[in-house]
Amino acid sequence: MNSIQSLSKQFGNIAAVSGISFEVKKGEVFGLLGENGAGKTTTLRMLATMLKPTSGTATMAGWDIVKEPQKVRSSIGILFGGETGLYDRLTCEENIAYFGELNDMSRTQIKERIRELAKVFNMEDYLTRRAGKLSKGMKQKVAFARAIVHDPKMMSLLQDLMSVQ
Ligand SMILES: Nc1ncnc2c1ncn2[C@@H]1O[C@H](COP(=O)(O)OP(=O)(O)OP(=O)(O)O)[C@@H](O)[C@H]1O
Ligand SMILES: [Mg+2]
Structure with a gap:
């Protein structure tokens, strides 16, 4: 189970994410919807351990994103939209x-x-x-x-x- 607890991210004086909490159960498909600038990408970047939360935390596949980022990374697959980020010159x-x-x-x-x-x-x-x-x-x-x-x-x-x- 993934559990997100009061997750927040502040960029200077911009509150990108303000205390978001939700749970995603095993086998569940969960979508995050919101208007432009609502904080969706920032939330996903925190869950993927690419960004540190200002406060709050989350457990992904049973691991804490703040305390055990390496474990989280090895348990999740991350695929962001837009550019694929492949190395063009590699096969x-x-x-x-x-x-x-x-x-x-x-x-x-x-x-x-x-x-x-x-x-x-x-x-x-x-x-x-x-x-x-x-x-x-x-x-x-x-x-x-x-x-x-x-x-x-x-x-x-x-x-x-x-x-x-
Ligand atoms: N690295 C950053 N530095 C400063 N502010 C940021 C940064 N990343 C995001 N923000 C700000 O945080 C807020 C949330 O941005 P975010 O990219 O999470 O929104 P979003 O919900 O993904 O929007 P969209 O639907 O447009 O993709 C916006 O006000 C944005 O300008
Ligand atoms: Mg986005």
Whole structure:
């Protein structure tokens, strides 16, 4: 279960997030909606341990985001909207493997996992092509595969979509 408790983030005199609390149970799909500037991205960045909360905390997959950020990172898959952030000059498999290495996976584990993901996402044909030359959809699949290369326990994917009004 993910539990968010009175999470707040202050940027100077801007209160980006003011004491937000909610729970997301295992297997649940949870969406965060709000107008532009409401604090959605800031909330997700705190849950992904990319930003430290000003106050409050949260447990993600059972780990505290403030006290155990490394444990949180190894338990969640993060996929932000917009740019995929792939390294253009690396091949698809190199992009995915790099994140496997950052998650302390062995070469054998990485190889096996890429084979598995390539099959699921139907991307076997372009694994060895450079990411920069791929179509948008192909890039999105590689980015998705990269986000779950370490097989996150709770498969907590944080997909931050830009809202358009
Ligand atoms: N790094 C930062 N430094 C200063 N202020 C920030 C920073 N990041 C966000 N903010 C401010 O915090 C508030 C919340 O921003 P945030 O990006 O979380 O909103 P959002 O809900 O994701 O909006 P959108 O729907 O437009 O993506 C805004 O007022 C924004 O200007
Ligand atoms: Mg946003």
